[in-house]
Amino acid sequence: MRKQYDNGTVAVHELSLVVETGTITVFVGPSGCGKTTLMRMVNRMIDPSSGTVLVNGTDVRESDPARLRRGIGYVIQQAGLFPHRTVLDNVATVPLLFGQRRREARSRAGELLELVGLPSELGKRYPAQLSGGQQQRVGVARALAADPPVLLMDEPFSAVDPVVREGLQDELLRLQAELDKTVLFVTHDIDEAIKLGEKVAVLRQGGHLAQYAEPDDLLAEPADDFVTSFVGRDRGYRRLSFVDSDGIRTGQVDTVRVGETARPSVEWQLALDADGRPRGWLEPGTTVSGPLAEDQLVAGGSLYTEHAPLRGALDAALSAPSGLGVVVDADGGYVGVVTARHVLDLIERRRDATA
């Protein structure tokens, strides 16, 4: 399909693609490449200049716009909440619009707030009394209120700070595992695209489709220079998120227990709690008199849970003060250590095996 605005701007040149039902498809590309135009052509806020949009096999132009939008939730940046309505009424808006009784709509709204991880007491507040991240969650709850099979999300998390954004992303993945919506998610952030997308469409100016692939393939084989520069120099590192860690060699390190006496050592020693969970590192040469206390430890790096993708192992090794990434089991108990060298060796062995 194509969209040319009245002033002559071609926002979407010729785009043709099929989105899989029940998956998250991410559209990623720089600002102005036509992402918002594309989303709005799906729910008929904008009509294409030529071409068709099919939702579930039906041309959207043949559906009644109000009915169509009922089946398509829409979440935008800054949440777009009504400032003078309470959070609960914001979420209840759509069901009310479609004739649900106020009581039912409100009780459903309360459930939806919980579904998106908000305490229902927040329902009484006004949007301005919530944090940015909370407002975005309300936006998601509102979009889900009519239980639409399709969700359009246009840069929904772009305005919140990175830590909150990660929480919202995790929440979306959790929700999606439960709800199985068909989600079209727009972002300009390649990391977000790779984390959320089961398939990722990389767009460049004019709504040109540069590549449409699963994240791992996008990182492994960028289609052209544009995609290569967009996924970035560190794509090899990003790709580790998808590489399993079978065959990684873990080593062992001396351990000490918090609350027990520790002998000085010329090596780094890993401190564990009574349940065998890592608490931090004891620096070489540290003398400890009496039982080992937590404030004598150097904070550890990130932990790597066995069998998780390789990126976590490298992160653990690179972030540990000792250079030894701590490997834990599913219960958080110490299993062993890995070095960045181990991780790189494994990658090299894999490469030799496939070469």
Ligand SMILES: Nc1ncnc2c1ncn2[C@@H]1O[C@H](COP(=O)(O)OP(=O)(O)O)[C@@H](O)[C@H]1O
């Ligand atoms: N209503 C409009 N009239 C004219 N040009 C528009 C209009 N809306 C968007 N555009 C232009 O279309 C292009 C794509 O915009 P948009 O879809 O908002 O991109 P994105 O969401 O990727 O930033 C841009 O060049 C933008 O300036």
Ligand SMILES: [Mg+2]
């Ligand atoms: Mg946009």
